[in-house]
């Protein structure tokens with residue numbers, strides 16, 4: 483556990499970057515620091531591994547003040563990942579990853595084997611090992627940055643905007659990868675971002691900071707979206723907060739209709755406005771009008787119990803029928819959720835006191 487106990491950082495020019503910050507980053511969880519530019523996120527993060535020393539207050543690592551631990555010893559237990567990876571340009575990828583183990587005195591063979599293991603863990607081909615950083619894409623470099631930080635298996639990982647410099651698609655896959663790794667490794671992670679969507683996706687807990695380095699709110703993502711404490715947090719969360727809350731509403735138990743599917747070759751005869759054509763082995767093909775005329779139209783899918791209500795609602799918007807196609811993990815149609823059924827399920831959830839009821843996280 484990392485504890486900030488009334489931590490203040492005043493730079494020599496008088497700037498108060500962090501002001502009496504108190505919070506816990508629990509062991510094995512991802513705590514995200516989010517907030518507008520200049521609110522003190524990076525300063526807060528760097529005080530944990532003493533790249534910056536606090537002016538007042540204490541940061542405790544498992545109860546021990548970090549100011550009592552000499553920086554090299556402290557950093558041995560703390561991996562650090564920054565924007566644009568910060569790899570050593572003249573070292574091969576394998577040597578970049580092996581940097582800390584080598585510094586710790588591991589022999590060359592063991593450090594090499596560990597680097598190769600990590601390369602695979604972060605989803606990179608072993609052929610990358612012999613390349614230099616400039617021969618990798620930005621996203622691949624970021625993966626190497628994560629591998630390097632994990633090399634000596636530190637219990638704590640500090641990540642400062644690690645995925646900011648890559649395009650949105652690569653960014654999504656890096657976020658998914660981090661969550662997959664974290665499900666195996668259970669590191670204590672403090673993650674800095676200015677992107678609230680990233681914070682909500684990755685954080686077990688999200689600390690929203692305001693300029694001047696003051697904590698505005700610390701909460702799990704569901705609570706944050708449902709109950710922002712003030713206008714600053716509400717505005718920071720954005721105008722589509724209501725829609726985003728649906729990420730935390732489960733589709734478990736949503737009514738599915740199985741009477742709206744027809745086989746391929748359907749030629750009309752049913753009275754419903756839209757019907758879903760499915761193949762003989764149950765795969766959706768598209769929506770056709772009840773009279774069977776015309777080409778099958780686009781459809782949207784979701785996996786009940788796995789995907790959130792937000793995904794189900796999105797699926798209804800992708801089809802002319804206004805219905806979402808429920809599929810199993812192999813993509814076979816389980817049934818169809820109508821907009822009315824979604825509305826009814828949402829009304830019931832809201833009547834229950836909001837989406838707190840669901841244990842689901844959006845990435846699961």
Ligand SMILES: Nc1ncnc2c1ncn2[C@@H]1O[C@H](COP(=O)(O)OP(=O)(O)OP(=O)(O)O)[C@@H](O)[C@H]1O
Pocket residue numbers: 493494495497498499517518519520521522523524525526676
């Ligand atoms: N070495 C320094 N000397 C004086 N002021 C500094 C120094 N480093 C940072 N600051 C100031 O401290 C405040 C917090 O900076 P910090 O980099 O921690 O913010 P941040 O939230 O990480 O910002 P960003 O999202 O833009 O990276 C800012 O006002 C910044 O200008």
